[in-house]
Amino acid sequence: MSDPLPMFPLSTVVFPGMSVPLHVFEDRYRMLVRHLLEVDDPAQRVFGTVAIREGYEVGDHGAQSVYRVGCMLQLTEVERRDDGTFDIVAVARERLVLEEMQRGADFPQGVAAVLPEPDVEVPQDLLDRARATFTAFRAAMTELQGDPYSGTLPRDPDYLAWTLSALAPLPMAERQSLLEATDATERLILVTQLLTDELRAINVIPSLPATQVARTAWSPN
Missing domain, CATH: 1.20.58 (Methane Monooxygenase Hydroxylase; Chain G, domain 1)
Structure with a gap:
């Protein structure tokens, strides 16, 4: 994946197929949601997540240390609150490997690549x-x-x-x-x-x- 991917590190591990509900209240992640809503094709409203190894989801410290393997998420539901926050639901898709985390102008971004899932015969x-x-x-x-x-x-x-x-x-x-x-x-x-x-x-x-x-x-x- 050549273009920077919007990133939303979480204090949990997400697996492909999971439905992930999130209450988005911090400014940088509200900007991330608004950015995704500007994408015309709903299938392209994607962002990445990795689990936070040490640190915080929110606040000035941000995510201090994250795992490298995470998931692509597709935004599927959005409810905008009167106070400017969002309640969203995203569905986890394929795995990703985070090569580099970037602060970004408005919200965290990362350089990431899709991690293929091998096709194997399970006994x-x-x-x-x-x-x-x-x-x-x-x-x-x-x-x-x-x-x-x-x-x-x-x-x-x-x-x-x-x-x-x-x-x-x-x-x-x-x-x-x-x-x-x-x-x-x-x-x-x-x-x-x-x-x-x-x-x-x-x-x-x-x-x-x-x-x-x-x-x-x-x-x-």
Whole structure:
């Protein structure tokens, strides 16, 4: 990608297919939204996001340190508030690699390149194991606090890998490792192991889940 890409670093890891709701109130990101709304083709209203390793989403300090692998986001819904803020929804598309972060005149920008997703043949036994592990984890969470999830898992291996990665209630570093995994096979192996570890922790201390359930919305778009 040759032209600078508008960037909106977040304090969370975003996965392809996720629907990302944001309340935009800081001046520089309000300018970013206004910039996107000037683009005639809605499919081209895109910006990038990477997770903040250290620092803040807002304020004078900004994002002090960010991960290099993130996602392209497409602006899909915008609600302009009377106070000049925006409530927006963006859908995560393909992964990106951030080569350079730039301050930009009005809002953060970055030099980024799309990270291709390899087409691999995922073994059926891995797909079955990943589904079974998540089903067991979901059942354990349901016993503790009611079912925190809705819907059914996708059949497509790539979508399944992204869905489980998005739903897994894991710390940021582990979520980032899932985003950076080479392909769906590697991602499913990793998320299955991480969910197995979480399930063991819940079984050992049933009143204290290892982590809070990730509050992310999933939309296979």
